[in-house]
Amino acid sequence: MSFKNIAVVGTGYVGLVTGVALSDIGHSVTCVDIDEQKVELMQSGVSPIYEPGLSELMTKNIKAGRLSFTTKHQQAFAGADAIYIAVGTPQKEDGTADLRFIEAVADHIAEHLTHYAVVVTKSTVPVGTNDYIKSYIDKHTDVPFAVVSNPEFLREGSAVHDTFHGDRIVIGADSVVAGDLIEEINKPFGIPVFRTDIRSAEMIKYASNAFLATKISFVNEIANLCEKLNANVDDVARGMGQDKRIGNKFLNAGIGYGGSCFPKDTSALVQIAGNVEHEFTLLKAVIEVNYKQQRLLVEKAREHFGSLRGKTIAMLGLAFKPNTDDMREAASIILAQELILAGARVVAYDPIAMENARNVLPAAVDYADSAFAAIQGADTAFVVTEWDEICALTPGDFKANLKEPVVFDGRNCFNIETMKEAGLNYYSVGRPVVK
Numbered sequence: 084m085s086f087k088n089i090a091v092v093g094t095g096y097v098g099l100v101t102g103v104a105l106s107d108i109g110h111s112v113t114c115v116d117i118d119e120q121k122v123e124l125m126q127s128g129v130s131p132i133y134e135p136g137l138s139e140l141m142t143k144n145i146k147a148g149r150l151s152f153t154t155k156h157q158q159a160f161a162g163a164d165a166i167y168i169a170v171g172t173p174q175k176e177d178g179t180a181d182l183r184f185i186e187a188v189a190d191h192i193a194e195h196l197t198h199y200a201v202v203v204t205k206s207t208v209p210v211g212t213n214d215y216i217k218s219y220i221d222k223h224t225d226v227p228f229a230v231v232s233n234p235e236f237l238r239e240g241s242a243v244h245d246t247f248h249g250d251r252i253v254i255g256a257d258s259v260v261a262g263d264l265i266e267e268i269n270k271p272f273g274i275p276v277f278r279t280d281i282r283s284a285e286m287i288k289y290a291s292n293a294f295l296a297t298k299i300s301f302v303n304e305i306a307n308l309c310e311k312l313n314a315n316v317d318d319v320a321r322g323m324g325q326d327k328r329i330g331n332k333f334l335n336a337g338i339g340y341g342g343s344c345f346p347k348d349t350s351a352l353v354q355i356a357g358n359v360e361h362e363f364t365l366l367k368a369v370i371e372v373n374y375k376q377q378r379l380l381v382e383k384a385r386e387h388f389g390s391l392r393g394k395t396i397a398m399l400g401l402a403f404k405p406n407t408d409d410m411r412e413a414a415s416i417i418l419a420q421e422l423i424l425a426g427a428r429v430v431a432y433d434p435i436a437m438e439n440a441r442n443v444l445p446a447a448v449d450y451a452d453s454a455f456a457a458i459q460g461a462d463t464a465f466v467v468t469e470w471d472e473i474c475a476l477t478p479g480d481f482k483a484n485l486k487e488p489v490v491f492d493g494r495n496c497f498n499i500e501t502m503k504e505a506g507l508n509y510y511s512v513g514r515p516v517v518k
């Protein structure tokens with residue numbers, strides 16, 4: 084196989100991991116980002132994001148001379164066989180995907196392309212966007228190029244592992260030659276490739292995220308029912324998951340999904356459907372369930388205490404899920420806002436996301452140096468993210484340090500029996516309350 088020259092535009096969770104992984108399998112990769120500070124960090128071998136295993140792999144490939152970073156698109160595109168677009172596609176206020184960063188990259192490509200290259204869209208974009216990118220660039224350059232949709236399925240927190248061990252690589256191409264090039268580039272990963280047309284590839288990404296979000300909201304509704312019917316959702320999910328048609332993944336009841344993908348991609352798909360006059364009733368309900376679920380712990384605490392005014396609440400875990408520093412759409416943001424509004428004091432802790440959290444949580448939130456320090460002297464604890472360090476707290480720790488022996492667990496981290504034995508009042512999601 085011949086190794087290729089690759090440019091990756093955007094070095095966020097997707098772009099940086101993609102660039103590092105492509106260099107690790109032998110390609111020559113130049114990553115370009117408009118954020119000068121980020122680029123300086125990466126040039127000195129430091130990853131600007133927390134992702135297990137990423138720093139080591141990044142340093143290794145910089146040293147091997149296969150990976151470099153720049154702020155200049157022209158430099159990144161020089162000699163590139165493929166240009167990967169991995170910039171953000173955030174949600175606009177009306178729920179649609181904001182394509183302003185994609186358009187800016189299309190402008191750069193039109194301006195600096197000097198030879199045939201394949202433009203590969205990794206970013207999650209609404210169906211039809213690659214056609215738009217193609218015609219947009221076409222209008223501004225005479226240089227030939229092709230566009231391929233290659234949506235990304237990595238999970239933050241295990242992004243490096245997922246890139247090397249994904250279930251499939253989806254390649255949507257209208258040009259066979261361009262699709263073949265992207266398949267060849269990915270060959271060393273040894274991951275099954277699924278080839279399709281561009282629009283179907285774009286849809287696969289949204290449909291996959293919408294389906295996973297549906298699974299989460301579904302099990303959460305079952306959990307809410309279990310609470311009312313005295314059943315235990317842990318056992319229900321286990322019993323369901325043993326059916327291979329259902330599968331045991333994404334059946335953990337809790338306080339809903341957050342992060343940079345599910346909330347925005349579900350909203351975008353509702354809008355995409357709306358644009359073609361299709362009412363996506365099911366997905367609207369999924370979003371509605373998640374909205375309620377993210378606020379669940381405050382409701383439970385209100386029911387228990389009556390008023391939350393003057394209560395100190397230890398908020399354990401802030402990132403939208405463990406092993407990431409990403410705070411985008413994290414339940415902790417909503418919970419902290421609601422608690423502060425209700426007159427409570429919040430003492431927050433997260434092993435990694437604390438710096439990012441300070442930028443998005445209400446200014447009134449206080450921070451502790453450890454999970455243990457957060458519960459010391461607090462009235463009660465909210466378990467928001469299931470980090471190992473947080474789940475390693477013992478029932479005895481809660482009992483000895485909380486002013487009132489009450490724990491509200493949004494991630495079902497603790498065993499009901501041991502919480503009972505320790506004499507705690509323990510509320511979790513879809514499981515019997517321990518009184």
Ligand code: NAD
Pocket residue numbers: 092093094095096097098115116117118121169170171172184187188205206207208235236237238239343344
């Ligand atoms: P991010 O916000 O973490 O990173 C985007 C990067 O692009 C930033 O560093 C920004 O400075 C840079 N950028 C913006 N405009 C640029 C330009 N004109 N030139 C060069 N760089 C530019 O985004 P992300 O989380 O990596 O997501 C990127 C895309 O991948 C999104 O469409 C997202 O939906 C999709 N996606 C994300 C994940 C995930 O878990 N984060 C998973 C699958 C797919």
